[in-house]
Amino acid sequence: MEYLFVPLILIGVLVVIAILLLLAEKALGGGGEKIIQINEDQIIPVKSDGSLLSTLSEHKIFIPSACGGKATCGLCKFKLIEGGGEIKPTEEPFLNAEERAEGIRLSCQVKVRDNMKIEIPKELLNAKEYKTKVSYIEDLTHDIKLVRFKMIDPDHMNFKPGQYAQLNVPGIDVIRAYSIASNPKDIHEIELIIRQVPSGKATTFVHKALEVGDKITLTGPYGDFYLQEESNRDMICIAGGSGKAPIRSILYYLRDQNMPRKVKYFFGAKTKKDLYYTEEFLELSKEFPNFEYYPALSEPLPEDNWTGQVGLITDVVDRNIGDLSEAEAYLCGSPGMINACIKVLNKHEIRKENVYYDKFS
Ligand SMILES: Cc1cc2nc3c(=O)[nH]c(=O)nc-3n(C[C@H](O)[C@H](O)[C@H](O)COP(=O)(O)OP(=O)(O)OC[C@H]3O[C@@H](n4cnc5c(N)ncnc54)[C@H](O)[C@@H]3O)c2cc1C
Numbered sequence: 099m100e101y102l103f104v105p106l107i108l109i110g111v112l113v114v115i116a117i118l119l120l121l122a123e124k125a126l127g128g129g130g131e132k133i134i135q136i137n138e139d140q141i142i143p144v145k146s147d148g149s150l151l152s153t154l155s156e157h158k159i160f161i162p163s164a165c166g167g168k169a170t171c172g173l174c175k176f177k178l179i180e181g182g183g184e185i186k187p188t189e190e191p192f193l194n195a196e197e198r199a200e201g202i203r204l205s206c207q208v209k210v211r212d213n214m215k216i217e218i219p220k221e222l223l224n225a226k227e228y229k230t231k232v233s234y235i236e237d238l239t240h241d242i243k244l245v246r247f248k249m250i251d252p253d254h255m256n257f258k259p260g261q262y263a264q265l266n267v268p269g270i271d272v273i274r275a276y277s278i279a280s281n282p283k284d285i286h287e288i289e290l291i292i293r294q295v296p297s298g299k300a301t302t303f304v305h306k307a308l309e310v311g312d313k314i315t316l317t318g319p320y321g322d323f324y325l326q327e328e329s330n331r332d333m334i335c336i337a338g339g340s341g342k343a344p345i346r347s348i349l350y351y352l353r354d355q356n357m358p359r360k361v362k363y364f365f366g367a368k369t370k371k372d373l374y375y376t377e378e379f380l381e382l383s384k385e386f387p388n389f390e391y392y393p394a395l396s397e398p399l400p401e402d403n404w405t406g407q408v409g410l411i412t413d414v415v416d417r418n419i420g421d422l423s424e425a426e427a428y429l430c431g432s433p434g435m436i437n438a439c440i441k442v443l444n445k446h447e448i449r450k451e452n453v454y455y456d457k458f459s
């Protein structure tokens with residue numbers, strides 16, 4: 099009988115530990131059902147105690163998350179009204195004093211451990227998950243590809259010119275943001291312009307593995323960088339590299355309305371092999387006197403035989419614009435380029451509230 103006694107005591111101890119762990123989990127709010135209240139009017143019961151970002155996504159509410167939840171993009175912000183715990187060190191670099199005071203947080207860093215009340219912009223509730231099929235791929239330059247996606251389910255995406263979508267790289271847990279480069283009237287197929295980043299996870303997949311016919315999941319549309327349709331201000335557009343994507347969408351939209359606004363578009367590249375869609379935009383400028391296109395090379399090679407604008411895009415913009423106090427600016431490209439361009443625009447008296455940009459970080 100004694101040989102049975104020891105295992106029985108062991109089992110008893112394990113049962114007690116398990117009960118204690120369950121009670122502790124309950125006390126901490128984990129495991130059981132919790133309630134997330136969104137914008138006063140929507141209530142979702144959830145079981146998960148993962149991140150708010152992934153929990154909402156399981157319930158088909160898609161918050162932008164270009165870094166896939168690694169606290170490096172800062173796009174997944176929302177307003178926390180109740181619950182959710184204190185700000186984590188990983189969130190601090192992305193929140194300024196004003197945002198902290200308002201309760202703004204990163205949804206990838208906040209765990210759903212208790213009932214929560216949150217606010218997210220109404221437009222985000224329109225973002226959906228789309229099953230798509232790649233219908234066309236084209237090399238635009240040595241390191242930039244155009245990829246066209248046919249929307250399968252749902253079969254169309256409505257978006258504002260300038261907004262972006264997120265691409266889920268199949269097989270690996272990688273999600274990246276890409277501006278929509280196509281005409282917003284083409285709702286059944288959308289185009290992205292993707293530049294290869296050396297050793298980049300998503301861009302290496304797109305450049306080395308993606309093929310016509312592949313099935314890809316996109317989410318969107320996202321972003322508050324889009325054409326201000328109610329405005330009739332003159333426009334300055336500045337882009338570098340793949341930053342041409344959202345400006346192309348904006349210009350297609352304006353072209354379809356017979357270019358009702360005066361637009362100067364500056365595109366910066368290093369050498370001639372980095373230029374693309376040059377003919378297309380020069381043709382547009384011939385068709386519409388309201389539209390001027392300034393492709394510029396910062397380091398043209400002798401064999402480029404380049405007779406156009408030369409210099410850093412900031413210098414090219416500086417010498418080709420006048421007073422901007424009544425103008426609107428749309429900037430797209432690397433954070434460094436955008437910051438430098440904003441300084442030049444400020445010199446020409448642009449108003450802060452009339453500058454719109456998407457930093458491709
Ligand atoms: C709102 C938004 C819109 C965007 N739209 C576009 C678009 O239309 N076209 C496009 O090509 N990209 C766009 N991007 C950038 C894109 O989301 C990815 O960051 C980029 O493609 C790199 O992803 P990756 O997985 O290949 O690189 P990762 O694996 O994330 O990065 C690999 C390495 O490269 C560095 N790195 C990351 N991004 C860049 C970069 N852009 N340039 C130089 N180094 C980088 C990283 O710091 C890291 O060291 C956009 C980003 C944002 C936030």
Ligand code: FES
Nearest residue numbers: 163167169172206
């Ligand atoms: S998803 Fe990128 S910081 Fe949260």
